[in-house]
Amino acid sequence: MDHRLGFEPVRGECAGVSLPVEGDLPNWLSGTLLRNGPGTFEAGDRRLNHWFDGFAMLRRFAIRGGRVTYANRFLRSEAHEHVREHGELGFREFATDPDTGLVGRLERLLAPNFTDNACVNVEARRDGFVATTESPRVVAFDPGTLATHGTTTDSTPGATRTVHPHHDPRRGERVGYATRFGRDPGYTIYRTPAVGAEPEIVGEVSVDEPAYLHSFGLTERHVVLTEGPFVVRPLDLLRDRPVIESFEWRPERGTRFLVVDRASGDVAATHRAEPFFVFHHVNAFETGGEIVLDLVAYPDATVVDALSLDNLRSPAPDLPTGALRRYRLPIEDDGESGGGASGGGAPRIGFETLYPGHIELPTFDYERRNTRPYRYVYGVSNRERPPADFQNQLVKVDVGTRTTRTWSEPDAYPGEPLFVPAPEGQEDEGVVLSVVLDARAERSFLVVLDAATFAERARAPTPHPIPFGFHGQFYRDDEPTRSMA
Ligand code: CO
Numbered sequence: 001m002d003h004r005l006g007f008e009p010v011r012g013e014c015a016g017v018s019l020p021v022e023g024d025l026p027n028w029l030s031g032t033l034l035r036n037g038p039g040t041f042e043a044g045d046r047r048l049n050h051w052f053d054g055f056a057m058l059r060r061f062a063i064r065g066g067r068v069t070y071a072n073r074f075l076r077s078e079a080h081e082h083v084r085e086h087g088e089l090g091f092r093e094f095a096t097d098p099d100t101g102l103v104g105r106l107e108r109l110l111a112p113n114f115t116d117n118a119c120v121n122v123e124a125r126r127d128g129f130v131a132t133t134e135s136p137r138v139v140a141f142d143p144g145t146l147a148t149h150g151t152t153t154d155s156t157p158g159a160t161r162t163v164h165p166h167h168d169p170r171r172g173e174r175v176g177y178a179t180r181f182g183r184d185p186g187y188t189i190y191r192t193p194a195v196g197a198e199p200e201i202v203g204e205v206s207v208d209e210p211a212y213l214h215s216f217g218l219t220e221r222h223v224v225l226t227e228g229p230f231v232v233r234p235l236d237l238l239r240d241r242p243v244i245e246s247f248e249w250r251p252e253r254g255t256r257f258l259v260v261d262r263a264s265g266d267v268a269a270t271h272r273a274e275p276f277f278v279f280h281h282v283n284a285f286e287t288g289g290e291i292v293l294d295l296v297a298y299p300d301a302t303v304v305d306a307l308s309l310d311n312l313r314s315p316a317p318d319l320p321t322g323a324l325r326r327y328r329l330p331i332e333d334d335g336e337s338g339g340g341a342s343g344g345g346a347p348r349i350g351f352e353t354l355y356p357g358h359i360e361l362p363t364f365d366y367e368r369r370n371t372r373p374y375r376y377v378y379g380v381s382n383r384e385r386p387p388a389d390f391q392n393q394l395v396k397v398d399v400g401t402r403t404t405r406t407w408s409e410p411d412a413y414p415g416e417p418l419f420v421p422a423p424e425g426q427e428d429e430g431v432v433l434s435v436v437l438d439a440r441a442e443r444s445f446l447v448v449l450d451a452a453t454f455a456e457r458a459r460a461p462t463p464h465p466i467p468f469g470f471h472g473q474f475y476r477d478d479e480p481t482r483s484m485a
Contacts, residue, residue, distance in 0.1 A: 005442060047309065059072050120132055163471070214278070249277075295324075380417070405454035416471055
């Protein structure tokens with residue numbers, strides 16, 4: 001078997017099994033890795049179209065005293081329960097729509113059924129843990145048992161919201177954005193203060209045609225929205241087609257950076273670059289009147305279609321290269337790139353390539369370095385460029401020296417690496433955790449790498465293969481801090 005095993009459904013749920021550990025875990029490593037991603041790719045006898053459509057299954061690795069316990073459980077979302085009861089989709093997923101007749105379409109016009117299939121990320125909130133997707137509907141769960149508590153709708157404005165809110169430890173606040181379609185399209189930036197659970201609006205940006213945004217950059221004083229020219233045709237959202245098919249690539253627009261002041265909510269600067277598409281920002285920080293913004297860029301939005309299950313389940317999927325780029329954005333608007341959110345003008349912001357090979361699911365020492373200068377990026381990668389296989393190695397990029405270290409082994413397909421810092425030491429003193437599909441052994445394992453050397457310290461094989469997932473967080477036992485937002 002090869003990478004295609006990672007797109008096969010999981011049939012069983014483990015309530016908490018002790019895993020064999022090969023190697024030694026550092027004694028300071030104590031906490032819970034919670035991850036999210038699809039567990040099945042079917043609705044009744046119908047195959048879903050896209051990796052992002054799969055039904056959420058939570059994964060939990062508890063690491064304590066040198067031991068590892070594993071559990072997995074499907075999220076009992078309304079969307080998944082509907083499939084289990086009726087054998088067909090009841091909600092519109094990212095790239096697959098329910099089969100509906102005229103009545104269904106009319107109902108959608110009146111009340112769009114946002115899915116609660118929260119398969120993308122997890123968040124620790126003041127009042128508990130939730131699984132998230134880009135819909136405002138989040139699903140609460142128990143981090144110990146992975147039992148589903150129920151679906152609630154966030155009060156953030158807009159039709160879609162980011163699954164990558166930022167956590168600002170110095171202000172103790174969470175910052176995110178929602179995208180508004182319809183009569184007053186644009187982006188609403190919000191913050192949730194440390195005290196008080198209700199989001200407050202930081203600022204609003206109005207645009208004619210909202211773009212598909214997946215993540216954003218945060219600095220100490222600014223929010224950066226990177227608006228690629230993958231924009232919505234608003235009327236299409238009302239027609240009978242999946243959400244993502246309502247967007248079209250319009251390269252003549254270029255890619256815009258909207259720099260928003262976190263204090264006033266105003267657009268401080270707008271800059272334009274040659275067109276590119278981005279899912280994931282890495283880090284951003286301010287220095288010398290500029291914002292340094294690192295992200296993973298694709299030449300265009302064909303990566304969205306490339307993540308269709310038809311392509312991913314082929315023996316050699318055709319995948320574009322995501323490159324690690326650094327953009328430098330003046331904080332002051334110089335007028336040349338057009339003032340305000342609707343500014344035009346020629347592209348003038350260039351970039352440096354920090355790592356030209358493929359990289360995705362980028363992470364760093366979020367807890368200590370977010371919004372600050374930093375040195376190391378971790379990600380999934382490919383030994384080939386362009387990729388000739390699914391993600392088949394982990395990479396560590398030193399953005400200072402532009403050198404890299406990699407970890408790979410035959411028939412192994414790693415997922416998002418999360419850095420966990422050691423109690424003290426240099427930026428890369430700590431470990432990197434990743435759930436790896438071992439296609440040859442037809443199971444997965446949690447790998448623990450020494451973050452400095454990228455050498456393997458330990459691994460813990462799981463009883464079954466775990467499908468490829470998206471994002472997760474490591475929550476330490478001894479502190480309420482987190483490794484990411
Ligand atoms: Co993401």
